[in-house]
Amino acid sequence: MIENLIKKDMLINVGPQHPSTHGVLRLIMTLEGEIIRDTKPVIGYLHRGKEKLAESRSYTQYLPMVDRVDYLSSFFYQAAYCYAVEEIAGLKVPKRAEYIRLITMEFNRIASHLLWLGSFLLDLGATSPLFYVFREREEIVTLFEELTGQRMMYNFYTFGGVKKDFPDGWIAKALDLCKKMPALFDEYEAIITKNPIFLERTKDIGVMTPKLGIDYGITGPNIRASGVDLDLRKSSPYSVYGELDVKPCLAQSGDSYDRYIVRIAEMRESIRLIEEAIEKIPGGIPERLRVKKVNCGCNQDECQHCGFDMQLVGKKVNPIVFKPPVGEATSMIESPRGITLCYIVSNGTNKPYRVKWRTPSFSSVQVLPELVKDKNYSDLMPIFGSLDVVLPEVDR
Amino acid sequence: MQVIEVKPENILETVNSLKKEFDMLISVLGTDMQEYYEIVYHLLSTSSSKKLMLKAKLNKNNPEIDSLSEIYSAANWHERETYDLLGINFKNHPEMERILLPIDWKGHPLRKNYINNDERLCWNER
Amino acid sequence: MFDLSFTLNDIFAFIWPVIPFIGVAALLVFVVIFLVLMERKVLAWLTIRKGPNRVGPGGWLQTFADAIKLLFKEDIMSSETNKILFTLAPIVVFAPVMVIYGLMPFTEHLVAINLAVGLFLVFALSSLTTVGIVLAGWSSNNKYSLLGGMRSAAQAISYEIPLVIAVLSIAVLAGSLNMIDIVKAQGGGIFTWNMWPAFIGFIVLFICCIAEVNRIPFDLPEAESELVSGYNTEYSGMKFALFFLAEYAAMFIISVLIVTLFLGGYTSPLGFYLTQIPALIHIEQAFWLVAKVYTIIFTIIWIRATLPRLRADQLMAFSWKFLLPMALGNLVIVSVIKFLGQL
Numbered sequence: 021m022i023e024n025l026i027k028k029d030m031l032i033n034v035g036p037q038h039p040s041t042h043g044v045l046r047l048i049m050t051l052e053g054e055i056i057r058d059t060k061p062v063i064g065y066l067h068r069g070k071e072k073l074a075e076s077r078s079y080t081q082y083l084p085m086v087d088r089v090d091y092l093s094s095f096f097y098q099a100a101y102c103y104a105v106e107e108i109a110g111l112k113v114p115k116r117a118e119y120i121r122l123i124t125m126e127f128n129r130i131a132s133h134l135l136w137l138g139s140f141l142l143d144l145g146a147t148s149p150l151f152y153v154f155r156e157r158e159e160i161v162t163l164f165e166e167l168t169g170q171r172m173m174y175n176f177y178t179f180g181g182v183k184k185d186f187p188d189g190w191i192a193k194a195l196d197l198c199k200k201m202p203a204l205f206d207e208y209e210a211i212i213t214k215n216p217i218f219l220e221r222t223k224d225i226g227v228m229t230p231k232l233g234i235d236y237g238i239t240g241p242n243i244r245a246s247g248v249d250l251d252l253r254k255s256s257p258y259s260v261y262g263e264l265d266v267k268p269c270l271a272q273s274g275d276s277y278d279r280y281i282v283r284i285a286e287m288r289e290s291i292r293l294i295e296e297a298i299e300k301i302p303g304g305i306p307e308r309l310r311v312k313k314v315n316c317g318c319n320q321d322e323c324q325h326c327g328f329d330m331q332l333v334g335k336k337v338n339p340i341v342f343k344p345p346v347g348e349a350t351s352m353i354e355s356p357r358g359i360t361l362c363y364i365v366s367n368g369t370n371k372p373y374r375v376k377w378r379t380p381s382f383s384s385v386q387v388l389p390e391l392v393k394d395k396n397y398s399d400l401m402p403i404f405g406s407l408d409v410v411l412p413e414v415d416r
Numbered sequence: 417m418q419v420i421e422v423k424p425e426n427i428l429e430t431v432n433s434l435k436k437e438f439d440m441l442i443s444v445l446g447t448d449m450q451e452y453y454e455i456v457y458h459l460l461s462t463s464s465s466k467k468l469m470l471k472a473k474l475n476k477n478n479p480e481i482d483s484l485s486e487i488y489s490a491a492n493w494h495e496r497e498t499y500d501l502l503g504i505n506f507k508n509h510p511e512m513e514r515i516l517l518p519i520d521w522k523g524h525p526l527r528k529n530y531i532n533n534d535e536r537l538c539w540n541e542r
Numbered sequence: 543m544f545d546l547s548f549t550l551n552d553i554f555a556f557i558w559p560v561i562p563f564i565g566v567a568a569l570l571v572f573v574v575i576f577l578v579l580m581e582r583k584v585l586a587w588l589t590i591r592k593g594p595n596r597v598g599p600g601g602w603l604q605t606f607a608d609a610i611k612l613l614f615k616e617d618i619m620s621s622e623t624n625k626i627l628f629t630l631a632p633i634v635v636f637a638p639v640m641v642i643y644g645l646m647p648f649t650e651h652l653v654a655i656n657l658a659v660g661l662f663l664v665f666a667l668s669s670l671t672t673v674g675i676v677l678a679g680w681s682s683n684n685k686y687s688l689l690g691g692m693r694s695a696a697q698a699i700s701y702e703i704p705l706v707i708a709v710l711s712i713a714v715l716a717g718s719l720n721m722i723d724i725v726k727a728q729g730g731g732i733f734t735w736n737m738w739p740a741f742i743g744f745i746v747l748f749i750c751c752i753a754e755v756n757r758i759p760f761d762l763p764e765a766e767s768e769l770v771s772g773y774n775t776e777y778s779g780m781k782f783a784l785f786f787l788a789e790y791a792a793m794f795i796i797s798v799l800i801v802t803l804f805l806g807g808y809t810s811p812l813g814f815y816l817t818q819i820p821a822l823i824h825i826e827q828a829f830w831l832v833a834k835v836y837t838i839i840f841t842i843i844w845i846r847a848t849l850p851r852l853r854a855d856q857l858m859a860f861s862w863k864f865l866l867p868m869a870l871g872n873l874v875i876v877s878v879i880k881f882l883g884q885l
Contacts (some may be wrong), residue, residue: 054689064514064515145850147847151591215850218850221851221853236490237440250440256465361442363456374447378494382493397689397768
């Protein structure tokens with residue numbers, strides 16, 4: 021403190037309540053004029069003890085809580101948890117269920133990126149994009165509501181599958197939305213991508229070199245903007261991503277602008293993936309599946325319409341006596357913000373012995389001091405905003 | 417996923433030799449295994465997406481292991497979190513203090529013998 | 543003994559200077575209340591929302607409700623503030639804006655103080671506002687407020703210069719600093735407006751005026767995502783309302799200024815008045831002025847809905863490296879045009 025006073029530096033406390041910390045992050049900053057000399061992030065204001073809570077709940081009871089780790093990409097956290105439990109319990113997931121998971125996850129990725137886009141531009145001072153993204157997000161959320169009954173915390177996946185099939189007409193609506201979306205992305209690009217002020221604010225700001233990013237464990241779009249082709253959907257496919265053609269969305273320089281470009285490209289890519297998945301989904305649209313099932317009734321595994329792959333839940337688990345065998349499992353999936361890791365240790369009871377969440381935002385906050393060092397204080401917002409940090413995810 | 421068991425003393429050497437291929441540290445976590453503390457490192461290769469799990473068993477009375485923060489910067493916060501929640505000491509760590517819980521918190525919640533007697537949390541039992 | 547007419551004259555002479563100020567104050571409050579509503583409605587329209595639609599028919603009374611709320615709010619002053627300066631700051635911000643209202647010609651005869659150097663006084667007064675903002679920033683004893691105040695000072699200094707140089711070209715064109723004279727010189731319809739010979743100056747002035755009233759993309763002193771709310775972070779209740787009032791009043795008056803200097807002021811763009819009766823001509827003049835002013839204001843709101851915010855150093859660079867040379871070049875062009883016209 022005294023040292024700071026001598027150097028005429030200003031100690032400024034950004035947060036925990038501050039409009040652009042996306043929740044309750046606290047940054048203790050030393051400013052010299054308006055130049056940031058030192059940053060110390062303080063986290064933990066949203067710590068809800070998700071890992072401790074798992075110890076006293078059965079596997080199924082813990083499932084809805086997983087949604088709350090990151091409220092913007094609930095499906096991904098459910099998926100990570102389900103994959104880990106399924107690996108311990110040795111449950112096989114029907115292919116149709118996997119496709120439903122994939123389609124909902126990709127829609128969720130778009131919704132998450134859209135909200136990021138709005139809040140990022142809001143950080144830069146442009147208010148309109150926030151309202152425009154909510155227009156599209158609303159349609160995705162409406163689709164989710166129709167499917168799961170919830171608008172935010174879906175609680176839709178179960179161990180060994182999903183809870184129910186698409187309702188009648190859902191696939192048609194989803195396809196309609198997929199057709200509409202690219203034109204809307206063009207609209208954003210028209211207002212944002214070539215805006216000279218936006219370019220001034222984000223180009224060459226917060227450059228993350230591949231070395232720095234890898235050293236700090238940055239994953240997801242943030243590292244792909246630096247030119248590192250790390251996408252688990254492609255390199256180690258977990259769901260049925262292996263059957264689809266996932267194209268990498270890369271940029272080279274790793275500045276805030278590239279992180280924006282990568283996310284926009286990823287949204288377009290997600291739409292393509294959804295369309296491809298809807299084409300390939302076994303059984304096709306639910307109405308036809310139902311009719312065929314009535315007619316079929318052969319109960320053979322190889323049958324095109326009533327085999328294991330057509331089901332939604334492979335092996336229904338009893339919520340109370342579901343006891344996976346002793347063991348441990350790790351699942352890593354590519355969430356909108358990066359690699360989400362779920363590590364579960366089971367001791368043979370119906371409660372998980374240890375659940376660990378590794379969240380991508382945690383690393384993004386850790387790297388922030390490196391990125392904002394010796395930058396203008398105004399650059400904090402384009403840098404921090406472009407990292408797409410969701411604070412509940414950091415603190416768990 | 418490949419699993420390698422290491423002795424706590426050899427962790428630095430092992431990781432140093434692995435660093436070339438597995439250039440990203442995904443997470444550091446600890447588990448209270450009743451008789452010992454187990455510490456798990458998840459490593460990932462960004463070029464080939466190969467995953468690796470390193471495990472080390474720590475003595476229950478004096479859980480101590482060398483910090484990896486010199487090798488991977490990412491280890492800094494993950495190790496702080498492990499210290500915070502499980503009370504494992506990382507030697508030569510630049511700032512070994514709590515990260516998620518308040519700085520004046522007592523005890524380490526993820527230890528199985530942890531009894532929550534903090535008055536701030538007992539509001540529903542009073 | 544008593545001369546009744548003298549007494550009446552005396553009373554009249556005493557009251558007469560006060561009347562315009564009462565009129566100005568009433569106009570100001572009315573304008574601000576309408577402007578806030580307009581901004582919210584237009585922004586809502588541009589961002590596919592409904593905007594205020596609960597208080598009164600179609601939400602038209604929303605601003606009255608807001609104003610009443612602000613009046614009744616508790617006036618919080620933190621213990622570490624400099625009490626005198628903290629109280630003084632909103633007044634210092636508000637008072638010059640109010641005086642400028644008296645200097646503006648709203649119609650040919652509706653100008654409260656018609657000075658020979660009206661234009662000069664307008665710019666002298668408008669730069670006083672910055673003092674108030676710096677005072678507010680400093681006396682709040684809040685680091686965000688201080689940063690906001692400092693930014694405001696830096697911004698005002700760098701934008702005042704191209705602004706004044708752009709206005710100089712008008713003085714050259716009109717050959718006068720009197721506002722009425724400036725308007726009368728462009729009374730012959732849309733093609734006699736100063737906008738055409740001094741087009742670059744018009745653009746420069748427009749940009750500088752947006753910066754002067756701290757609107758997006760130049761709203762750095764109150765950049766909410768960086769400085770919480772900038773210089774007025776610590777203010778509440780009526781003191782905050784004064785800042786708010788001053789901001790919107792300044793936005794209106796700066797639009798009047800742009801219109802007066804470049805777009806023919808209260809004169810008709812057609813070159814002749816639609817009505818011939820003198821009393822109606824006044825109303826028509828007011829109508830033309832208001833129409834032009836609200837076009838400008840709509841543009842400012844439109845810009846706010848479109849653009850993100852600049853960074854402090856980019857803002858300075860833009861002013862010194864781009865606007866200042868443009869303004870100087872404009873002055874040269876206008877002088878040459880004027881010189882050729884006199885030959």
